[in-house]
Amino acid sequence: MKRLIILCDGMADYPVKSLGGRTPLMAARTPNMDRLAREGASGLFNTIPADLPAGSEVANLSVMGYDPRENFCQRGVLEAASLGVELSDSQLALRCNLIWAKDSKIASHSGGDLSHEAGAEIIRLLNDKLGGNGIRFYQGVHYRHLLVIDGGDSHIECRPPHDYIGKEIAALKVTARGERGEKTAGIINKLIADSAAVLAALPLNREKAAPGEKRPTLIWPWAAGEKPRMKTIKELTGLDGAVITAVDLIKGLGIYAGMKVIEVEGATGNSHTNYEGKAAAALEALKKYDYVYLHVEAADEASHDGDLALKIKVIEDLDSRLVAAILKGVEEAKTDIRIALLPDHPTPVETRIHVKDPVPVVLWGSGVTADAVLEYNEAEAGKGGLGLMDQKAFFNNFFGKNRS
Template structure:
């Protein structure tokens, strides 16, 4: 038996008037999921423990079977594992986004945050901008490391775990009251604007109608993580396919194989097919038992507040990922179980994450269930199936369907 999780990041949502009071998941044209749902169990799973922040970090730890209340030490340390930063026990890792703030004559504290991803800036441009920041701001205490797209890393030697605000939580707001209390961090953010605002890359971006990547933003601080081995824990040899350093870092910490797919960049136009084909290969040809296929696009479209693009991301997931994996495994003759779910909702109406339970679909190629439901938030709730602790979803995947 082979096992697959297809994780549509932030895919769950609320009913939207312009979609006829349907959610994007209900409204999207998803013939593969529609067919699968008729022979699947569906239900709700609570991926965010009470009192914890509804981040992709805590949620994906849950889905992978790691109780965040035990294993979570912050988001950025997980990303540090992916980048290859060897953290000391005294280091604090901090996410360093390259964001867009308003360009006006107001003091930095009075500017508004416009875009947490700087129009989904590519890694090549981000590398140049981060190097400009590094030349001005890096010292023996603060070290910058390149990540992917807008997502980068700051390591603070002998730092403290500061209470920092995620930029996607405050889009459209004046930034002053959300800046770090730590003056060194605040000052680096202020200075980064001066370094980047008139950088040639940003001049070019604005000429193209793209948002300038004109400030760094610090958030997600934490200490060095320690995850137990996925294979020892589950007796399954596992692989991760994701464009996002957070997921790659979790895989490094859990001793899973990271598979890098060319053209996979976490955007709406990511290489969906390449991810799906890599998933089939690692299971069928390479002999792995489990693969976790993470697709960032629905979450990014939720943060952007784009109904049309979120629907498209879900349709891409259906046609270009789930279909290819299903057909590839069927062609191979392998029996398999596939779980499809988001990590958390990213509702268009709030443009950030919420803690609500998310819908899951659990398909077993050896079972015929003949159900009437579809895979969406409403039918998942009506099913009455509920996994109250998200970190037990992985055990559920590896056990028999009820």
């Protein structure tokens, strides 16, 4: 039997007043998702344990098949994997933002969407002036880069810059969690301080900026972590897996999980994504792999932008352009398959941030017995035959076996 997860990032929501108390999922026209609910079994899934952050890295780890408490890894190492940077056991990786600092405060967590060439020049300069002695910067995308420290220790607390916009930088120093982290905290604080002069010398920072124009004036490393020691999906489930996503974080998870990462042309991570291309890639991947993890970011982006109309449109596109195409494909090919459709976490469009509430799940296909639920949404899923699942229960229902 083949297995497919259709992961619609941030799709679940809370009731919205302007929708008469319905959620975007309830308000959107979703005949194909509703068909899955009608013919399949529904439930709720607690993807994020209470003591872990409400992040996509935690929630997707859960859905993919891992106990997030045992396998939680920081964004830095996941993005390192996605950039093709192989870490040794003694290296520490951190996401390194280029931020905009102004009047000794964080003005933005982003120094702007830099071109590839501008980013390459900045990373070359940072390595030239601040690198060496086990410190190296790697280029990522726009303002999102990577810092690797040989022998760095993860017993440190860094402040995610998006959580501290408008705050005094002097109060946001990296701190050590115990003696072990002291040296590393000191190294990072010095790098941040020294980066101000390095970046001030950039031609683009010497030009006069329009008011409110973001520019890269400081580095800001955060999300420090060491290479995870995860079992592969093959070891965990016995299945060969593939991941389809536009998001670096999910690509990184797939790489550490030993899954094939499949790139789709026109997959953007937003509402302009190539839904048809992703559906076609999933159907193609199912011919070769027994387990395919199809991740679509668009609903989460619409939620972060607080755009209710766009969120509803994204959900309707997911239904009519992605789910419909997949159902048509597997039925035409008479594929023996079990499909799970779910978000990783809710991202309520009114509050714009991830929350930990359980997400609605529907299982459909081979070996799944239909329950009485007729529609796919947050409220109906709670009445389904699968009940409220933790990570282990979801794993057992989806893979049909106990996680070792």
